[in-house]
Amino acid sequence: MENDPKYVVTTSRRAGSDVLALARDKAAEWNLPYVDRAGVSLVDAVGDVDAVFIFDLDGMSLSTGESSLRFSLGTAALRLQSISRGEPETLMRAANLQPGDNVLDATLGLGHDSLVAARAVGSTGSITGVESSWPLYMLFKEGLLHYEAGDESSTVQPVFDDSRRFLESAEESSFDVVILDPMFANPKRSDGSFEVLRKFANPSSLDAAWVEMARRVAKRCVVVKSEREASWFSSEGLERVSSGGRVNWYWAPAGS
Ligand SMILES: C[S@@+](CC[C@H](N)C(=O)[O-])C[C@H]1O[C@@H](n2cnc3c(N)ncnc32)[C@H](O)[C@@H]1O
Structure with a gap:
């Protein structure tokens, strides 16, 4: 075409x-x-x-000609180290992730949150990561082939789909936790590889309907990353989780 x-x-x-x-x-x-x-x-x-x-x-990179993006752990490496040391990690704490949990990451991206969640839920848990951008989905899928998660981690199952559609057809309460981390409208970072991510990412922003869909599918909670608190957050049950980092995390109980 x-x-x-x-x-x-x-x-x-x-x-x-x-x-x-x-x-x-x-x-x-x-x-x-x-x-x-x-x-x-x-x-x-x-x-x-x-x-x-x-x-x-070393594997595969995704290039626009000017800049390129490669699968890497980035800051997730530090988060994984924190979990290994038994120190608090924000996502793990926000979602109260437990060994054996079944987690849906509805905005897979570079898979950092998914890989952190995979370590937190351990080998008996499972992570499904949904990504609607085919190049980004492929980058993560290929990257996994070279990634050693270790015995203490579950695997991440990447799925190429729109997560709104995925959530709509998923059964009620079918995942312990659902993670939503859409692209920010006003991003702070702007290095070359981040620009590649932005070029290919689905730009759709968080809205109440998406959170409601996620809450229906969650058994325990929905965890959301957002640059700011929207006026509708409280009516969707979203409360800020204190993180101390650059990113704001919010939590909402399961059930729409
Ligand atoms: C900020 S990134 C997520 C980063 C990810 N949490 C991480 O730790 O690497 C947002 C990602 O969600 C994807 N996305 C946005 N809307 C989506 C949708 N409706 N369905 C599936 N993926 C979506 C974007 O393409 C982008 O890759």
Whole structure:
């Protein structure tokens, strides 16, 4: 289709034969064109496209030509360390996450909250992460292949879907906790990789209907990250969880 985004798959310039073969296989699997780098610059190789999936020895990155984004733990690494040391971690505390919990992350993104939740619920728990941006969903899915969560963590099951639709068709009280962390309208960070995230992310903002859908599907609570408190938060049962960090976390009890 003419207006479909143009995505291509390629490799880093000096990729070896294994990486070349992997990139070709992925391109075929995803039904995307494969572009041979043949030692030329990325722009010369791929031309005018919306996004490039670049494979190299360390995995895959998502590039716009100017900036790129790679699966990484980022600040989630510190949060995971806190949990390992038995120290309080905000999401774990806000949702009162327990071993064995079944968590729905309705805004998967780079998967940081999902991976933290996976560690908090342990190997008997489960995390489902829903993402509606195909490039971001793929970035996380590929990143998981190179990520060692360890025995004390559950796995994260990524799902490519719109989470409003997913919530609508999910059974009532089918997840212990639902996490909502949509894109902020006025983000503070603006480095290159964050701009890649913003370019591909679903920009839809939090509203009361989304929180209500999440509360219907939650058995214990819904946890929300938001840049500010909207006027309707209290009528949806959302209360601020003190975090002390840069991000505001809110909690609402299950049940719409
Ligand atoms: C701020 S990021 C989430 C970051 C994530 N909590 C983390 O820790 O990495 C928001 C993500 O939610 C996704 N998103 C927004 N609306 C969505 C929807 N209706 N369904 C599924 N994903 C959605 C965006 O595409 C974006 O990737």
